[in-house]
Amino acid sequence: xxxxxxxxxxxxxxxxxxxxxxxxxxxxxxxxxxxxxxxxxxxxxxxxxxxxxxxxxxxxxxxxxxxxxxxxxxxxxxxxxxxxxxxxxxxxxxxx
Amino acid sequence: xxxxxxxxxxxxxxxxxxxxxxxxxxxxxxxxxxxxxxxxxxxxxxxxxxxxxxxxxxxxxxxxxxxxxxxxxxxxxxxxxxxxxxxxxxxxxxxxxxxxxxxxxxxxxxxxxxxxxxxxxxxxxxxxxxxxxxxxxxxxxxxxxxxxxxxxxxxxxxxxxxxxxxxxxxxxxxxxxxxxxxxxxxxxxxxxxxxxxxxxxxxxxxxxxxxxxxxxxxxxxxxxxxxxxxxxxxxxxxxxxxxxxxxxxxxxxxxxxxxxxxxxxxxxxxxxxxxxxxxxxxxxxxxxxxxxxxxxxxxxxxxxxxxxxxxxxxxxxxxxxxxxxxxxxxxxxxxxxxxxxxxxxxxxxxxxxxxxxxxxxxxxxxxxxxxxxxxxxxxxxxxxxxxxxxxxxxxxxxxxxxxxxxxxxxxxxxxxxxxxxxxxxxxxxxxxxxxxxxxxxxxxxxxxxxxxxxxxxxxxxxxxxxxxxxxxxxxxxxxxxxxxxxxxxxxxxxxxxxxxxxxxxxxxxxxxxxxxxxxxxxxxxxxxxxxxxxxxxxxxxxxxxxxxxx
Amino acid sequence: xxxxxxxxxxxxxxxxxxxxxxxxxxxxxxxxxxxxxxxxxxxxxxxxxxxxxxxxxxxxxxxxxxxxxxxxxxxxxxxxxxxxxxxxxxxxxxxxxxxxxxxxxxxxxxxxxxxxxxxxxxxxxxxxxxxxxxxxxxxxxxxxxxxxxxxxxxxxxxxxxxxxxxxxxxxxxxxxxxxxxxxxxxxxxxxxxxxxxxxxxxxxxxxxxxxxxxxx
Numbered sequence: 001x002x003x004x005x006x007x008x009x010x011x012x013x014x015x016x017x018x019x020x021x022x023x024x025x026x027x028x029x030x031x032x033x034x035x036x037x038x039x040x041x042x043x044x045x046x047x048x049x050x051x052x053x054x055x056x057x058x059x060x061x062x063x064x065x066x067x068x069x070x071x072x073x074x075x076x077x078x079x080x081x082x083x084x085x086x087x088x089x090x091x092x093x094x095x096x
Numbered sequence: 097x098x099x100x101x102x103x104x105x106x107x108x109x110x111x112x113x114x115x116x117x118x119x120x121x122x123x124x125x126x127x128x129x130x131x132x133x134x135x136x137x138x139x140x141x142x143x144x145x146x147x148x149x150x151x152x153x154x155x156x157x158x159x160x161x162x163x164x165x166x167x168x169x170x171x172x173x174x175x176x177x178x179x180x181x182x183x184x185x186x187x188x189x190x191x192x193x194x195x196x197x198x199x200x201x202x203x204x205x206x207x208x209x210x211x212x213x214x215x216x217x218x219x220x221x222x223x224x225x226x227x228x229x230x231x232x233x234x235x236x237x238x239x240x241x242x243x244x245x246x247x248x249x250x251x252x253x254x255x256x257x258x259x260x261x262x263x264x265x266x267x268x269x270x271x272x273x274x275x276x277x278x279x280x281x282x283x284x285x286x287x288x289x290x291x292x293x294x295x296x297x298x299x300x301x302x303x304x305x306x307x308x309x310x311x312x313x314x315x316x317x318x319x320x321x322x323x324x325x326x327x328x329x330x331x332x333x334x335x336x337x338x339x340x341x342x343x344x345x346x347x348x349x350x351x352x353x354x355x356x357x358x359x360x361x362x363x364x365x366x367x368x369x370x371x372x373x374x375x376x377x378x379x380x381x382x383x384x385x386x387x388x389x390x391x392x393x394x395x396x397x398x399x400x401x402x403x404x405x406x407x408x409x410x411x412x413x414x415x416x417x418x419x420x421x422x423x424x425x426x427x428x429x430x431x432x433x434x435x436x437x438x439x440x441x442x443x444x445x446x447x448x449x450x451x452x453x454x455x456x457x458x459x460x461x462x463x464x465x466x467x468x469x470x471x472x473x474x475x476x477x478x479x480x481x482x483x484x485x486x487x488x489x490x491x492x493x494x495x496x497x498x499x500x501x502x503x504x505x506x507x508x509x510x511x512x513x514x515x516x517x518x519x520x521x522x523x524x525x526x527x528x529x530x531x532x533x534x535x536x537x538x539x540x541x542x543x544x545x546x547x548x549x550x551x552x553x554x555x556x557x558x559x560x561x562x563x564x565x566x567x568x569x570x571x572x573x574x575x576x577x578x579x580x581x582x583x584x585x586x587x588x589x590x591x592x593x594x595x596x597x598x599x600x601x602x603x604x605x606x607x608x609x610x611x612x613x614x615x616x617x618x619x620x621x622x623x624x625x626x627x628x629x630x631x632x633x634x635x636x637x638x639x640x641x642x643x644x645x646x
Numbered sequence: 647x648x649x650x651x652x653x654x655x656x657x658x659x660x661x662x663x664x665x666x667x668x669x670x671x672x673x674x675x676x677x678x679x680x681x682x683x684x685x686x687x688x689x690x691x692x693x694x695x696x697x698x699x700x701x702x703x704x705x706x707x708x709x710x711x712x713x714x715x716x717x718x719x720x721x722x723x724x725x726x727x728x729x730x731x732x733x734x735x736x737x738x739x740x741x742x743x744x745x746x747x748x749x750x751x752x753x754x755x756x757x758x759x760x761x762x763x764x765x766x767x768x769x770x771x772x773x774x775x776x777x778x779x780x781x782x783x784x785x786x787x788x789x790x791x792x793x794x795x796x797x798x799x800x801x802x803x804x805x806x807x808x809x810x811x812x813x814x815x816x817x818x819x820x821x822x823x824x825x826x827x828x829x830x831x832x833x834x835x836x837x838x839x840x841x842x843x844x845x846x847x848x849x850x851x852x853x854x855x856x857x858x859x860x861x862x
């Protein structure tokens with residue numbers, strides 16, 4: 001590989017490498033938390049870590065931040081609709 | 097013209113003229129060119145034939161139900177048979193007629209034409225959608241033939257999972273499969289509308305029908321997967337006893353209902369929205385006037401597609417959901433009526449001081465507006481918690497949704513079919529017969545379903561094989577109406593097919609309507625337009641002059 | 647590195663421009679992924695409701711799941727996402743051989759996931775943790791645990807089905823992508839497929855904690 005090719009390769013692979021690192025680190029945190037269960041409400045922290053991982057996949061791996069506004073809307077729309085499903089069903093189950 | 101045209105030409109009867117330019121109908125004649133076509137127009141017609149077949153099946157089931165209800169003691173059919181009849185009626189009419197009807201037939205045919213495109217974004221996917229529909233349909237037909245299913249189209253657990261002795265799993269598989277057809281059609285339409293509009297066709301220059309197709313397609317995408325998983329879980333529960341909906345194992349049947357209605361309420365808007373779009377087109381064309389409040393109608397379509405996802409619990413008021421949830425769903429159900437009302441007011445304002453032509457499509461449109469208002473208002477009664485406690489699971493509900501589905505969507509379908517028939521086929525239908533058919537359907541419909549409001553209010557439960565004898569007169573009235581309605585449906589089937597050979601040849605724009613579909617020939621060429629249209633005009637560019645008096 | 651090949655997209659007949667075609671394909675895939683998210687969300691909802699209604703049973707059931715296999719599988723999929731990103735990057739550079747290598751690596755990691763999953767299912771079977779089979783069930787003392795375990799099986803099986811489909815399509819795509827002229831005509835297919843693969847990973851990133859971690 002020539003230095004020019006190396007530079008090109010790194011340009012394309014920088015973001016995926018960062019993604020990989022972040023996702024593995026976050027996974028490690030959740031695995032350690034899950035294995036050791038340090039405190040009572042640890043699930044909240046674990047859920048927050050999951051949210052971070054999802055955001056990393058969306059914004060880094062799938063490059064949503066560089067996409068057209070239309071794609072950004074569609075990438076978020078599903079999650080928003082899942083929120084509707086969850087919150088309104090919870091108004092039933094949490095208020096019985 | 098093909099060699100077969102010349103050979104078959106019989107000079108003693110009316111025949112299609114031979115010196116016409118190539119259009120999508122006549123360009124290729126082989127079976128292969130029809131059944132493997134990626135042309136959205138041919139696929140639309142494939143769907144039209146299929147849904148008509150299923151409509152007839154579903155209508156036969158309905159006729160048998162009405163036959164059974166002539167007597168109060170259930171002697172005509174056994175209760176098991178009766179349960180299978182109303183279930184098959186519901187399953188077939190909802191998933192194999194109403195949901196695909198306008199989107200898959202008119203939507204497929206007209207969407208690219210209306211936005212000046214050559215085809216949809218993914219033509220091969222379009223063909224795949226059709227064959228997925230047929231696969232799901234086959235499962236349903238098989239279910240019908242081997243003995244049917246008796247759970248009601250709502251498949252509530254634990255009856256469907258534990259106690260029913262009928263062929264629930266094949267029925268569920270049929271519905272799961274046909275859901276993928278919906279999803280892929282919705283996906284295709286969304287991408288087509290976003291990406292395939294011709295130069296100058298901005299969002300606010302599109303016909304309202306396209307707006308409603310867009311809104312419907314969003315619902316296809318967002319709602320259908322949830323019922324897919326709900327029905328998969330039902331299959332798992334029935335086959336393996338997984339327990340999630342089984343109270344004996346700690347599960348909750350209401351959880352199924354949440355997942356089911358999360359889809360099925362928006363599904364009724366899938367059935368309603370495209371019809372509203374059709375009515376907007378009809379009302380503008382036959383009043384020769386632009387749509388009043390175009391932007392309001394466009395935004396109302398999107399509002400309907402959004403708010404519809406917030407009201408599903410109104411199907412579960414008396415099924416065990418919490419009071420808090422019931423109250424929230426009730427309030428939101430009142431809210432969802434508003435965009436529908438906006439559309440009704442706008443149609444009325446469009447017609448007002450228009451140059452009204454009472455051709456068959458307009459008769460259907462006028463019928464739609466009146467009947468949809470009745471259906472919609474009675475929905476508000478049902479959204480009221482205290483009243484629903486009395487009316488839930490009675491014939492009032494049955495009448496409510498038939499006013500919307502038949503009085504509404506079916507009339508819109510028929511109106512649109514007549515309106516665009518010249519475009520699809522290159523033929524005019526016989527106008528006098530069209531008006532008679534519309535009249536028969538309107539009268540037949542009301543005689544069938546208005547008594548059901550009264551029956552429900554008086555307390556007659558739905559899905560019951562027997563009823564108190566004092567309800568018999570109203571039931572007989574309803575069944576008598578059903579025969580008139582059946583005649584009304586049969587009529588267009590006959591004269592529309594007749595018109596394919598003997599109808600007057602249609603010009604490009606027989607109605608003097610605005611819209612890109614009317615700027616191309618009837619029927620259109622395979623690639624829709626000879627030259628890609630460039631739009632620099634507003635939609636519905638009628639002259640808006642008040643008609644002259646005297 | 648092998649010398650770069652020409653990269654581009656061949657316009658299909660019904661599209662007016664390559665940009666239109668590319669954007670349409672991307673929007674179409676995102677619309678599809680939206681439906682996949684909603685499909686799995688029904689299962690996530692059920693997991694949540696089970697947690698609310700039977701907290702002790704769900705915790706007990708969770709501790710009998712194979713936490714470490716699940717964790718390893720998550721790492722495997724994250725790596726496979728990385729190799730798929732590699733394939734996309736190399737496809738943009740026109741480095742066809744490297745791209746094919748990355749795609750094969752991705753398929754291999756996906757298959758590794760399936761292998762580990764199969765081993766996990768076998769262990770579940772051996773430990774009598776398959777209540778739906780109608781055989782003796784290890785946690786029969788608390789029947790409500792069945793519900794969560796059944797949801798675990800359905801969710802992971804549905805995900806596994808998507809992964810099998812994904813690997814199959816990937817192998818077909820890889821064999822097509824190795825041919826000459828592929829990158830000149832269909833480069834965006836790698837990107838579109840990559841979106842699907844990342845989403846399979848995303849779904850698992852949610853599945854693993856929901857089933858194996860949050861309820862411990």
